[in-house]
Amino acid sequence: MGQRPDAVHVRAPGKINVYLGVGPRHDDGYHSLATVFQAVSLYEDVYASAAAGFTLEVDGEVDVSGVPLDDRNLAMRAAKLLAQTAGVDAGVHLRIRKGVPVAGGMGGGSADAAAALVACDALWGTELGAHRLHALAARLGADVPFALHGGTAVGAGRGDELTPALARGRFDWVLVLSEQGLSTPEVYGRLDQLRAQEGAVADDPPMSLDVPLAVLHALRAGDARELAPALLNDLEAAAVIDRPDLGATLIDGIRFGALGGLVSGSGPTIALLCESPEHARAVQDQLLGTGRRALHVHGPVPGARLVG
Structure with missing residues (x-):
């Protein structure tokens, strides 16, 4: 094991789904x-320091009142999973600035x-390496491996099977935030309901789940004008039914000059x-x-990185 610091600071980015095609619901x-x-x-900052437990x-710049502070929190689960995997008997205090x-x-x-x-890999000097950290990330949730790697990537399976995508240049986005969150399971459930109804407004489940070449070409070219018409989110109809204000925001964004937009x-x-x-x-x-x-x-920006 390497030399152990007393505290470490890691920054990891949020993500947007430039394209999101959703297949039918499986039995699981x-x-x-x-x-x-x-x-x-847009970043999360995690500060890890040595502790007994x-x-x-x-805390943060956003409303954190709904964030759990126990094992329901993915960061807490990540720390415990790494300790268990690496046979570490130390604890950690995590401070998350959202x-x-x-x-x-x-x-x-x-x-x-x-x-x-x-952060814990650095704090405890476990030196697990990128491959093993990715495997642990995939056990924690479908989006965790991408947050580890960052950049632009194609996700398959549950979104956790990643292939880096070539994205030239820089893409500028305006994010419109909402005071009230949406439950991911409820949005997926609403999509299933829409698809079960005859003549539903939601897209039919695609016959094959592939990211269209138009999306990949636009990213490779670094061309926002080419990417805009290819933006798609199969969950959008379900989200907008619950929250009509989101549809109004999309319409206003385009009216104010955005090339395209999505939930x-x-x-x-x-x-x-x-x-x-x-323009942004x-x-x-x-x-x-x-x-x-x-x-x-x-x-795109890099994934989770040590700061300082």
């Missing part, structure tokens, strides 16, 4: 996915878990694609003028 309750993740410049505190909206469809909890794996993941965060940083700031200003909470971010 999960759905097959074909998705493209992009890590964006396992403790957790959470910048990614809670229950916003941007993978904040998964980013916390990825950051906790990297991120299971929502309720709206991601609006813009042509440049200047102009769209952001107009949305702020309507009383909405809008942030300008860019991607």
